[in-house]
Every structure is written in structure tokens, then in C-alpha cells.
Amino acid sequence: MRRVYMDANATTPLLPEVVEAMRPFWIDHFGNASSIHLDGQRARAAVDHARETLAAFFHCREAEVVFNSGGTEGDNTAIFGLLRPGDHLVTTAIEHAAVLQPAQRIAERGIEVTFVPPLPSGLVAPQAIRGALRPHTRLLSVILANNETGVLQPVEEIGAIAREAGAYFHIDAVQGAGKVPIDVRRYGCHLLSISAHKLHGPKGVGALYVRRGTPLDPLMVGGSHERRRRAGTENVPGIVGLATAIEIAQHSLEDGAMQRLAVLRDRLEAGLLQIPGSGLNGASITGEPVPRVANTTNLWFDHVEGEALVIALDLKGVAVSGGSACHSGATEPSHVLMAMGLSKNRAQSSLRFSLLKAATEADVDYVLQVVPEAVERLRQISPVATAAPG
Numbered sequence: 001m002r003r004v005y006m007d008a009n010a011t012t013p014l015l016p017e018v019v020e021a022m023r024p025f026w027i028d029h030f031g032n033a034s035s036i037h038l039d040g041q042r043a044r045a046a047v048d049h050a051r052e053t054l055a056a057f058f059h060c061r062e063a064e065v066v067f068n069s070g071g072t073e074g075d076n077t078a079i080f081g082l083l084r085p086g087d088h089l090v091t092t093a094i095e096h097a098a099v100l101q102p103a104q105r106i107a108e109r110g111i112e113v114t115f116v117p118p119l120p121s122g123l124v125a126p127q128a129i130r131g132a133l134r135p136h137t138r139l140l141s142v143i144l145a146n147n148e149t150g151v152l153q154p155v156e157e158i159g160a161i162a163r164e165a166g167a168y169f170h171i172d173a174v175q176g177a178g179k180v181p182i183d184v185r186r187y188g189c190h191l192l193s194i195s196a197h198k199l200h201g202p203k204g205v206g207a208l209y210v211r212r213g214t215p216l217d218p219l220m221v222g223g224s225h226e227r228r229r230r231a232g233t234e235n236v237p238g239i240v241g242l243a244t245a246i247e248i249a250q251h252s253l254e255d256g257a258m259q260r261l262a263v264l265r266d267r268l269e270a271g272l273l274q275i276p277g278s279g280l281n282g283a284s285i286t287g288e289p290v291p292r293v294a295n296t297t298n299l300w301f302d303h304v305e306g307e308a309l310v311i312a313l314d315l316k317g318v319a320v321s322g323g324s325a326c327h328s329g330a331t332e333p334s335h336v337l338m339a340m341g342l343s344k345n346r347a348q349s350s351l352r353f354s355l356l357k358a359a360t361e362a363d364v365d366y367v368l369q370v371v372p373e374a375v376e377r378l379r380q381i382s383p384v385a386t387a388a389p390g
């Protein structure tokens, strides 16, 4: 059966070039980058080269790049590494769990936290961030591209607010990197996290930009790796894979891959919106489009259980994600969609389609063929699965 993978925001496959770049560092050049002999020097040279690539990608100095295990670690490091009792954190209600959970944890430790809600469009208004500031606000942490809706947040304006307030600014750019150009100087941020597996690199490796002079306590202590900001023997093949994936992502950005993808995504979206009782999440109610990454669309299909639709589509060879997350065995509606003001029913009848860069017209055609059928069938067999949504 044909398989169409439209869950790129969950993860992406490694590109063959990335596998080839990594291969020697598992076997022939297996040295520890901290060793002084030739084997170690080879590994060190590869890490240094990867750091140059990341610095060019972020628009920062090489010394400001810290390799780590991915987005969750970067986000945790920013929150736990900067905040102390008595401080105040401003973040948003639509962050990934990798920010929300640390924020909730520090709130239990005497740090005040404000979760700024988004507008119904999924956009966080800079004025709302400004309104949440307190004299003791030490950190603002805002997602660049939301993983569920793809909505891009106005990080440059938020960066200017952080600067005026004298607060540090962290950006979770895990879903933005590779889809929009990254520029830490333009954003005015002190910290920015990315993860390799969202851009055709390996899982379990990422990087954190740390602006020079940012007083960040490391999460991991031990050896003096990464200028004492992240202890642990460097994952040399992973770091090489991350840098190779970044180089390729940068080229595709420059070659207009995202413009091509947006055309495909828009065609998919328009086709899916033909289904009666459907609608778009992450769109302006005034009709003004909100900025979004090119590969993501999130839609609701009334009177359909999203999870049932995910399974029905999987059986037809289409991989997508639902608008709910499984927490301790119970299906909870997405906190992002709920924060945007959707009813529980509508959040639970939502689906995220996130296209790979390599998506084709034929993929979109196939999805447009199977989704209406699956929605129709589910509505017939379980017409009261979701009550009339509000």
C-alpha cells in the first residue's frame, strides 16, 4: 500500500548524505574529541567544523554554540539554568512540554511564572508579553514556530521587549529551524534551542545558542566539555549529522524549497477545507493570514474523534497526528488548541498534517482522496462521537 508520511513535525528521516557524513565517526574516526592523540584530534576537528556550521546558521560566534542531546535539553537548560527563587518567568500557554514542564516545576520552587495566552489565531501578541512583565522578570521564553499549528511568533518584537525590560530571552526554535532563516542577532535572544531530528538529522542531538556573558548554570556537570556548559563526551557522529543536516536545510531554504512546500500545503489545506464541517486552526478570524511555517496545517473535522481519524488514515497508509496527547493513558485535548479558545470537542476532532520537504503532488492527491472518505465513514459509524462543538 502507498504510504504518505505527513508527520514531519514529529520527526523526519535522515537524509542519505547525513548518514554518509556520520558513518566514519562510528567506526574509523571513533576517537574521543577530548583525547590528545591523532584519533582524538580527528574527532575534535569534526566537532570544530560542525561548530563553524552552526555558528553560521545561528549568526553567532563559534564559542556561543553548545552541542547537546536535543530540544528538550536545550529548553530545560534555559529554564533551570537561568532562574532562581524570587525570579519571574514569562512564557506562553502554547509552548512545547519541554518548556511547559520545567516552567511548572520551577513554579513549585518559588519562582513566579506567567503563561501568556495566545490570540484565537494562535499568535501571541507582543503587547500581552509586555503586559506580563514584572520588575523581577528575569527570562522570557517563547516558541518560534508552534509544533501543532505552525504559527510563527513575533520573536523580533518580543526580543525588543526583553531588551527594554533588561530580561533574558530564550527561543524554542526546534520547529522553526530549517523552515525559516534563523538569526539570533535579529531576534535579540540570549538562548535558542534546536534539534537535529526535526530537520533530517539524527535523533538525540541538538544545539543551544548561548549568547556570550549569559550566566547559565549547566544542567549536566562533570568534565569540562563545551566550555563547561554541558558536560559529557561529545556525540561526534551525532554532531556531524546535525551540522550536515543544517547545511542541507540552509541550501534548501535558499533554493526556495519552502515556497514550493507552501504551495503544496495550501493545496492540501484548500482540499481538506472542502469537507463539510471542517475548519482551520491557526488562522486569523479577520481573514488576515497569520505567519506560519510552510509545511504545517491543523484542521478540525466536526463529529469525528481525531484519534479515530489518525488510526483510520494510518490504515490507509497516511501518517498524521491528532489534536490530543496521551498523558498517563488518558487522551487529553491539545493544550495549544485549548489555549487558542477551541472547545474540548473541537480540539479533540483536530488533526495536524505536517509535510516533509520531499512531499509531492501525488502525496497531496492521495491524502485528498482518503481523508474525505475516512471522515465520512467515521461520521456514519459514530455520528454522536463528538457533540456539536462550540
Ligand SMILES: Cc1ncc(COP(=O)(O)O)c(C=O)c1O
Residues within 6 Å of the ligand: 009, 010, 069, 070, 071, 072, 073, 075, 096, 098, 143, 145, 146, 147, 172, 174, 175, 194, 195, 196, 204, 206
Ligand atoms: C517545539 C518543540 N520544542 C521542543 C521539542 C523537543 O525536542 P527533542 O525531541 O529534540 O527533545 C519538540 C519536539 O517535538 C518541539 O516540537
